[in-house]
Amino acid sequence: MAFWFCCGKSSYRRRRGKEHQTWRVFSLKELHAATNNFNYDNKLGEGGFGSVYWGQLWDGSQIAVKRLKVWSNKAETEFTIELEILARIRHKNLLGxxxxxxxxxxxxxVYEYMTNLSLHSHLHGHHSFECVLDWKRRMNIAIGSSEGIVYLHHQATPHIIHRDIKASNVLLDSDFQARVADFGFAKLIPEGATHATTKVKGTLGYLAPEYAMLDKAIESCDVYSFGILLLELASGRRPIEKLSSSVRQSIVDWALPLVCEKKFDEIADPRLNGKYVEGELKRVVLVALMCAQDLPEKRPTMLDVVELLKGESKVKFSHIENSEMFRSILAVESSGGTSVAEDTLDYISEEKELERPLKENTEL
Known part of the structure; x- marks a missing residue:
């Protein structure tokens, strides 16, 4: 059972019955009080949509509040879509x-507040020098976030394509368990449909090549983005590194030649100080590169990815190990930088999250 209630010109669906409602409508006054009037010191991050603030409710519970920057019909649509999707999903690895x-x-x-902020903050932001992400935590994050995406692709009804899988959209709770977040770009895929035709949206470095060219979002676009995320998690590198003012190198172009030469130790994040499980590192890197192939039909599904990351299919992994793409000398020879125009596509964003710790408000 579902019913609609209205705010101004818009309607939002609230679900009852079998799905236990765990969310409610907040007043603006209540959120002003919780965030100290959206004080800058409470700001957790910002992007094209606006800003996210830490807040504390009257009962002491902590929240994160996404505030749209400017009202518009487009912003209203994205707001409604995200609410609709968030109201549908229930999974331990998706943000509530x-x-x-x-x-x-x-x-x-208003979301649950994640004490340990995002994966981005630990790999590239204010927490990157602390290096609290040991190898065990990284494997748990890889598996947990992949299981969250499996739910979106294969278990949610209708299926959901996230369209913006990236390190800043993988949040970490107090136990460093992963929660995939931010469904502002997500698309619902009706039963029987193979893709969603849509304007390209996403973040530089994570976009699947066919998505940028064809304006068609399919599950394999998320798989590509997740492959980039896995490489980032294993290596500590950004998806794209600047080699000069005009040349950049993707993380795939950097990692693939090293894999072809069996130099997995050079891929591992130096901050791990060699403390990782070699077999697991190899598994993560090879699965990542299979996900981030240019041809979508050759990518695994997220169900395959979870199975492979957990080491549950030796046969499938053996096929990956012996793949031609990891034996090709051409991959090694073409590992130079790639020229990337920085702002040629206005619908592709770059990371702009502040991802900074709060001064006194939280226990980090």
Missing amino acids: LRGYCAEGQERLI
Whole structure:
């Protein structure tokens, strides 16, 4: 059973019955109080949509509040879509919805607060020098986030394509368990449909090549992005590194020649100080590169990815180890930088999250 309730010109669906409701409508006054009037010191990050703030409710519980920067019909649509998707999903590796606020032209979504912020903050941000992500935690993050995406692709009804899998959208709870977040770009795929035709949206370095060319979002686009994320998790490198003012190198172009030469130790994040399980590192890197292939039909499904990361299929992994792409000398010879125009596509964003720790408000 579902019913609709209205805020201004918009309607949002609230679910009852078999799905236990765990979210509610917040007042703007309540969220102003929780975030200290959206104080800069409470800001966790920002992007094209606006900003995310830490907050604390009257009962002491902590929240994260996404506040849309400017109201528009486009922003309203994305806000409604994200609410609709968040209201549908229930999985331990997906970020939970606490509620929302829609008063006047203010549009805010309230989430569970993740104490350890995002994977991006630990790999590239303010927590990167602490190096609290040991190898065991990285494997748990890889498996947990992949299981969250499996739920979206194969278990949610209708199926969901995330369209913006990246390190800043993998949040970490107090136990460093992964929660995939931010469904502002997500698409629902009706039963029987093979793809969603849509304008390209995403983040530089994570976009599947066919998605950028054909404007068609399919599950394998998320698989490609997840492959980049796995390489990032294993190596500590960014998806794209600047080699000069005009030349950049993708993480795939950097890693593939090293794999062809069996130099997995050179791929491992130096901050691990050699403390990793060699077999698991090899598994993560090879699966990552299979996911990030240019041809979508050759990529594994996320179901395959979970099985492979857990080491549950020796036969499948053996096929990957013996893949031609890891034996080709051409891959080694073409490992130079790639020229990338920085702002040629206005629908592709770069990472702009602050990802900074709060001064006094949280226990990090």
